[in-house]
Amino acid sequence: MGIAKGKLCPEVFKSKVEDILAALQLPVQVFVATGPGIYRKPVMGMWKYLCEEANDGVTVDKTQSLYVGDAAGRPENWAPGRKKKDFSCSDRLFALNIGLQFHTPEEYFLGWKSAPYSLPSFDPRKLDSTSRLSDPPSASLTSTETEVIVAVGYPAAGKSTFFHTHIIPKGYVYVNRDTLGSWQNCVSACERALKEGRSVVIDNTNPDPESRKRYVGVAKAAGVSCRCFHFTATLEQAKHNNRFREMVPSGSKHAKVNDMVFHSYKKHFVAPALSEGFSEILQIHFVPHFKDNQSETLFRQFSEG
Known part of the structure; x- marks a missing residue:
């Protein structure tokens, strides 16, 4: 949202990303939502764009895909030395919306055990269109x-x-x-x-x-x-x-x-x-x-x- 609010120059951001990709030397696509709307997590707009427009027609196999993110809904003190709670749960919810397996960076890269987390109290999947008005x-x-x-x-x-x-x-x-x-x-x-x-x-x-x-x-x-x-x-x-x-x-x-x-x-x-x-x-x-x-x-x- 820093780009949308004018707090971050798009060219500066792109330059930093390009420096990281040059060091990794791996094929990477970068998708950035600069403001609210269908492309902002946890809504699936970016995923849909990847699948339909940006993957050279190759069908994405969700069973062979995973999502790693640190906005996972973890509470305060979720692990020793980790006093701050996650700033949101948007990464976990993004994976949940899509149907991808989800890992935090600590779980996937460091092999840590799963940490406790909380999902939002409101679940839009459970609203019943036939319930009493x-x-x-x-x-x-x-x-x-x-x-x-x-x-x-x-x-x-x-x-x-x-x-x-x-x-x-x-x-x-x-x-x-x-x-x-x-x-x-x-x-x-x-x-x-x-x-x-x-x-x-x-x-x-x-x-x-x-x-x-x-x-x-x-x-x-x-x-x-x-x-x-x-x-x-x-x-x-x-x-x-x-x-x-x-x-x-x-x-x-x-x-x-x-x-x-x-x-x-x-x-x-x-x-x-x-x-x-x-x-x-x-x-x-x-x-x-x-x-x-x-x-x-x-x-x-x-x-x-």
Whole structure:
């Protein structure tokens, strides 16, 4: 990422690599991901490029291939004299995505025994496209009565897709800070819709009671109920979803989300409660659906090391 951020000159980097290759005197191909996207580990873009474009048409035999890397998810003090934990797990996950046998440098070159390691808590391979969408399962997603629905959930937790699939087609007015610019504008839009007798959905992150009470108050003043839809995607899952949507072209335009935004939500999050004035709280689970097999294959890869 140093090249992408302008901290490292590409020519300087290439010169160092060429010096190493000259000393090795071995046939070597070098692939460098200079920024985020499908070519950055642990996503398989570089491997796919090697197999399809850069191996002179020779089929790669994965059973005769291996991957050696030091980003292996090892904890602090994983070996005597090795106090620091690995900076990530991206190398191990890259090999896991591809289906290659994996070794750390110490294991492969020095013959050390395998060290302990941890994989991410979120595994995209295990998400079930047929699992239940909401809890309690008996609750209705929409109402025949005018109401306000307030979303709570990480960026990239699936809120917008859910609302545009299940709620907006039923005539609800869609209110979102990314498009309106401020929470004040969101409150005004909510008030206008209720005066017209229309139900409203508030598609913001709304992590704490302070951000949610604005809409509870508007609903109360209008004499309508206010429900909360809590999107249950974890931080790890939301970050994976975010990276996926950055890699896949879509007709939907999402605001760019960085780690600071994710961790700000986590810092301020307070679980929604009925005592805030909600008539009902639904838990909305992330259930993936894909437009094609290529998108699903990409989503099922580990993308965060």
